[in-house]
Amino acid sequence: MPVQKKEARPASRNGRTRIPAFVQSQRGVKNWKEASGWLDWRGIEDIECITPDQAGVARGKMMPSKKFTSNTSLALPSAVFMTTISGDYPEDGNGFTYPEDDGDLKLLPDLSTLSVVPWESDPTAQVICDLVHQDGRSVEFTPRNVLKRVVAAYADRGLRPVVAPEIEFYLVRKNPDPDYPLEPPVGRSGRAIGGGQGYSIAGVNEFDELIDDIYHFSEGQGLEIDTLIHEEGAGQLEINLRHGDPVELADQVFMFKRTIREAALKHETYATFMAKPIQRQPGSAMHIHQSIVDRKTGKNIFAADDGSETEAFGYFIGGMQRHIPNALVMLAPYVNSYRRLTQAASAPVNTKWGYDNRTTAFRVPRSDPQARRVENRIPSSDANPYLALAASLACGLIGMINKVPCDAPVGTSVNEDEIELPRGLLEAVDLFESDDALRDMLGEPFVSTYAAIKKAEFETFMEVISPWEREYLLLNV
Template identity: 50%
Template sequence: MEKLSKWLKDRQITEVECITPDQTGIARGKIMPTNKFLAERGIRLPESVLLQTATGDYPDDEAYYSLLDPKDIDMHLRPDEDAVFMVPWALEPTAVVIHDCYDVVGNMISLSPRAVLKRVLELYSVRGWKPIVAPEVEFYLTKRCTDPDLPLEPPIGRSGRQESGRQSFSIDAANEYDPIIEDIYDWCEAQELDIDTLIHEEGTAQMEFNFRHGDALKLADQVFMFKRTVREAALKHNIGATFMAKPITGEPGSSMHIHQSLVDIKTGKNLFSQPDGTASSLFLNYIGGLQAVIPQIMPMFAPNVNSYRRYLPGADGNAPVNIEWGEENRTVGLRVPNSSPQARRVENRLAGADTNPYLTMAANLAAGYIGMIRDLKPRPPVSGRLGDEADPDLPFNLEAALFAMSEAEEIRDVLGANFVDGFIATRWAENEGFKRVISSWEREYLLTTV
């Protein structure tokens, strides 16, 4: 704790937010004075917080008590000294410290998303491999809306007007939101988040921030913090920001594309390329693993009922509905950008912005790992434009995806059986909650006609 103590004292931090991500990606934890935080060297939380859904509910009793101690015991959270961030929007000097979750004998809690990612990264480490990733995160800016029955609208920009139409890559359209964008940049800099490029995406008031490539755990931490940063900046300007996969009817969905490559830990050389610059067998195996395993773990790329609204044909969906691969081809789910041999990588374009970044990283890397250790071969690459025909191997609703994941035995060995059971249980709980709600579509079209 010496490194962390010095960091806090050097910045005169008076308050510490002690947090850990749950399976939805929500920050759970406690806030305490810095002196108390340093004295206690961690916090305790009920294990059950890791099985909460987005609504704060829990799986049914059978799943709940098979995964947790029936006495609802505490777990011990230890601070990660390399996951400390300023809170630039706070009124007094405040820091966020991300914690890992342990049981009473010192074992990491397998239900923790951070533990799942660390588990997968360890599989790579023992083979001398280091994954390198680069996320791209999309979101919508909206008018503030407190009535969930009302559709979302774009906010008023600097010109005093609402944006309309598709403005993909428009500089002027992005500049309409300069005040909030400047705050996002300033606050990300204060937190040392490695954001790089900003673009205006295709949707109305839809933005995308790209992160610089780097270590998977560190970037998962950064995306976790970035989402909160964007929401806080939006609140400051009295507008909304949402990372829902499909928040607006008739507009494209929001994704979190993940670029992935693999380097040798000792030499730093890209293992996806051979010495002559051509693609290596590991690269092809990695893609083969993605193609083989993604259909089994779609809930980790599309975890909510709303997630599957992205996978629609045409511009309304604007997301791939396949797991084909190809070079410089945005119509496939697994795109290989044109790059130098040292930068050879594959981009998974299926994941939504609503995903938990730790679990999205873990899912990608687990699939690629299985492909490499099993010497899986990919399908032939797609050279031309791929149509809107959906891949028959992919589940395109949450229930089908959960059934497929529950039957995937190999992924249980890689991610941990307890995590897989717990994650599926929370997704079923959310799905059951959704089914109890009568939608405006049902009232509009069925109320007086059936």
């Protein structure tokens, strides 16, 4: 792990060298003075100041570390956060207006996210930034701020959400030509990986060196992996993260995606978080475990003193049952996402809930009362983690505020029933724009901007002629 350390200039006591604790921290410092010492001790030369765009792609600027700590003003054009995944811009309309001046937004580094970039050969650090207007107001349509807005709505009610994401992804052979289908990678055995490897240790061992790099890169950034498993798909893996604060966990998913891609490239392999990258293979999900804690007592509000389920528990589920279909565009953000959401597949296509029932959208795992939580199994791994968490938590909070009752739990397989979710991107956008409660919770600037981007992405997709059309329509119609 290429994390270079410069000779420190620590304090000395009784002839013993004393290194401040903050300098040894792998992730985060409290203030700019600590940041300077942290960077100096490691001999950091460059800083990557990054922030997630609407797709969850890292955008930002790189600069010398000395400039970073000299009160330099950082800015990005506002257009960066209004672009589609293909680099196009949406048309004005339905509340969205592209700013004529394309003015700058200021980047505010969150020093608690400062860490090294372990895959770089030169000593490099990275820090996640928030976006504000020139007058200091929060930029409402940027993803990290949208999640902070939802978390603040919980705090206003004396509550604190706790989440634990699980991220699935595929390792695939390098694919420079997008006209060719993706193929499973070749592992250490020299053979292409096959499907049906769920929880296979041998399947994980096929990629020992790559996985070692994922662990080493993660450790170097202070990112904590709970477990790693091989999933059902050919070359499909899953990483589970420990539970914690939603913004911190979204930051970790944001960084993990980057880390996993870099580790894969080091081994001449692609890592992809597409929802459905390979035909006739399972899709990739980002399951979200959620519980809510009373800020004063620290108790899980889903459990009463006697361990029974509370009204808040039912209302949280009821809110998700009612509003998740309208927020689906934040959980399944691309045309490809809906290829994962099909009947009789591993992904849920309903709004039902049940105890330890993986065919339902909302699963309540078996646990002690104080660990009671609700797992949202609908989001796909291509979702922006900030927006997926914001959407899921917003729907649950709306349910608790409006006291939306939940349906009775189901104990049977329900994934072959009629699909209860939008079947495509445009339908999902229409439902998203029509939900006033979601609009109030997430903010009008975000809803109008995000909807405009998704409509533009759909129109770009419609310009592409697929192999299916050439195969079945070319000579038959």
